Amino acid sequence: MKEMIYMDHAATTPVRREVVRAMLPYFHQYYGNPSSIYEKGAESRRAMDKAREQIADVIHGKPEEICFTSGGTEADQLAICGAAEAVFSKKNHIITTAIEHHAVLHTCEKMKEKGWNVTFLPVNREGQVSPADVRRAIRKETGLISVMAANNEVGTIQPLEEIGEIANRHGILFHTDAVQALGQIPVSVEKWKVDLLSGSAHKFYGPKGTGFLYVRSGVKIEPQILGGGQEEGLRSGTENVPGIVGAGQAIKAAESHREQDSLVIKGKRDYLIRRVIREVPRCRLTGSLRNRLPGNASFLFGGIDGNSLVYLLGEDGICVSSGSACSSGSGKPSHVLLAMNYSAEAAYGSLRITLGIENSQEEIDWVADRIREHVNRLRRSS
Numbered sequence: 001m002k003e004m005i006y007m008d009h010a011a012t013t014p015v016r017r018e019v020v021r022a023m024l025p026y027f028h029q030y031y032g033n034p035s036s037i038y039e040k041g042a043e044s045r046r047a048m049d050k051a052r053e054q055i056a057d058v059i060h061g062k063p064e065e066i067c068f069t070s071g072g073t074e075a076d077q078l079a080i081c082g083a084a085e086a087v088f089s090k091k092n093h094i095i096t097t098a099i100e101h102h103a104v105l106h107t108c109e110k111m112k113e114k115g116w117n118v119t120f121l122p123v124n125r126e127g128q129v130s131p132a133d134v135r136r137a138i139r140k141e142t143g144l145i146s147v148m149a150a151n152n153e154v155g156t157i158q159p160l161e162e163i164g165e166i167a168n169r170h171g172i173l174f175h176t177d178a179v180q181a182l183g184q185i186p187v188s189v190e191k192w193k194v195d196l197l198s199g200s201a202h203k204f205y206g207p208k209g210t211g212f213l214y215v216r217s218g219v220k221i222e223p224q225i226l227g228g229g230q231e232e233g234l235r236s237g238t239e240n241v242p243g244i245v246g247a248g249q250a251i252k253a254a255e256s257h258r259e260q261d262s263l264v265i266k267g268k269r270d271y272l273i274r275r276v277i278r279e280v281p282r283c284r285l286t287g288s289l290r291n292r293l294p295g296n297a298s299f300l301f302g303g304i305d306g307n308s309l310v311y312l313l314g315e316d317g318i319c320v321s322s323g324s325a326c327s328s329g330s331g332k333p334s335h336v337l338l339a340m341n342y343s344a345e346a347a348y349g350s351l352r353i354t355l356g357i358e359n360s361q362e363e364i365d366w367v368a369d370r371i372r373e374h375v376n377r378l379r380r381s382s
């Protein structure tokens with residue numbers, strides 16, 4: 001066995017070699033500031049334009065609708081605060097869900113403290129939001145709906161097409177955090193009828209610290225970072241050119257391999273799920289069987305602490321997580337599992353495995369063996 005087995009692709013992914021290769025010249029050779037008017041600046045501008053096209057192409061948007069950010073978190077913040085501020089004089093109600101990533105959840109909680117009305121929609125046992133609930137939550141003063149495309153903990157894919165239809169019919173701005181969806185399932189701003197869509201390169205085998213917000217032409221949102229007026233004034237600050245080049249290359253590569261890779265990964269994931277469910281007593285799969293990201297296998301084990309399990313697996317060189325990277329170690333049960341109506345006690349027994357393209361069958365068998373042994377050991381010792 002390899003010394004380390006990485007199965008935490010929802011937390012981050014390794015950068016593809018060809019992506020690193022594409023980025024390198026932008027550190028030392030083409031280092032001009034894209035805002036500079038001489039040729040050295042134009043080199044960087046052209047590289048950014050290409051990345052904008054590559055991203056727009058994959059999500060079915062237009063290059064001028066892509067605004068680069070420092071990652072998914074900033075894109076979410078820009079979308080929510082930016083849209084909320086832009087419509088504030090007329091509308092002061094936001095609809096979101098109880099299972100959003102903290103980047104959305106904490107931002108919406110902050111808006112609530114500032115006097116906005118925020119509805120956090122419930123989800124069913126599989127972690128899915130009901131479009132009918134979205135429709136019922138709409139008020140005259142609703143200015144924004146934000147529903148993630150796919151959940152980072154349990155991998156549940158949301159019915160975005162139906163929700164987009166509803167938002168569109170009511171003329172309400174629609175944002176989706178598509179950070180987990182990109183590179184995994186088809187993402188289309190047209191099909192989903194979204195006005196705003198967040199993405200992050202390090203979740204699709206690109207570099208950390210680079211993300212983007214898609215902003216539909218004609219949609220006005222307020223910038224959250226002011227300064228030199230980069231990105232059409234929407235996001236000031238000198239652009240991370242190597243990161244942006246990497247994001248463009250990574251999304252292109254991810255999309256060209258997506259269909260084939262997702263089939264292979266799904267096959268391995270289903271095998272892993274079958275083995276764990278069959279071999280470990282008092283274990284259940286969380287989330288949906290059908291509407292699920294291809295690499296996600298999330299479990300609850302009765303009577304054990306998920307963090308202890310993650311720790312023991314870590315000693316074997318296996319990288320997995322309990323809940324999300326952001327909440328593991330925080331000592332709080334996952335807000336996603338609580339929203340899915342699991343008790344806090346049950347939620348403590350959670351384990352999230354997210355497979356990627358480099359995981360072999362041999363690794364999967366080894367991980368299934370180790371899970372079985374550690375869960376048994378933990379139960380015996382408690």
Ligand SMILES: *Cc1c(COP(=O)(O)O)cnc(C)c1O
Binds near residue numbers: 074103150151178
């Ligand atoms: C990782 C993640 C984010 C945050 O993206 P960063 O680029 O790490 O800031 C936001 N939303 C979801 C669903 C994520 O999985």
